[in-house]
Amino acid sequence: MVKIEQGDLLITGKAKAVYATSDPEVIWLHHLDQATALNGKKKSKIVGKAYYTNAISSFLFTYLSQHHVPNHFIQQLSDTDSLVKRLEMIKVEIVTRNFAAGSFQRKYDVPQMQPLKPIVQEFYLKNDALDDPSLNASQMIALGLANETEIQAFQQIAQQVNTHLVELFDQIGIDLVDFKIELGYDAQHNLLLADELSPDNMRLVDRQTHQSLDKDVFRQNTGDLTTVYAEILDRLKTI
């Protein structure tokens, strides 16, 4: 592969800075030692976090590539940085839930960790100013965010990711409770899984101890974030 040079800063998000590169079809993700919750209202510097989100995300994207889930990941560059394909991002976030937790548990007042059959899929508009309002299929179509065929493709990719990640975390004694994904189109108009896959955007619960091993420890001040992220990475490395 031709050596790719880091270019201009394109955008700084809540947990990553995104840079252009010498290749117009490739972008450079730099993970940040920063955690946010409540749509950015709670924010802390957490030394070492970037290492874990980058390592875990690289591991999970590589795993999904091996299982033929089309995605943006190209390669990990360093402890905190990775290269991914530059995509035209879809302005919709897709949440998949295997068990009741978080906003679903609060909204419907059901027991925490109640298994959900069938699994639940939800869509949210990516819009911080509006606090990411929820969307159904007709709303997505009427707002011009996606057509019916695309929505089916979103659901299919979310389902595929869920199947593979449930199986993976099952091997290390962890229940994948829920997760959020983002999707985008590459230059050839292939729909690819994008963004990040880490305990920042999924809930992971130890099956034996019922301990949270994800960003809930930061959201709820119940533990040390890097300790639980390190636990996830250590267990993934045993696979």
Ligand code: C5P
């Ligand atoms: O808060 P809620 O229960 O709706 O979140 C469901 C899942 O989606 C959680 O794993 C959460 O970390 C993730 N999520 C996310 N980014 C958002 C909203 C939710 O990663 N903007």
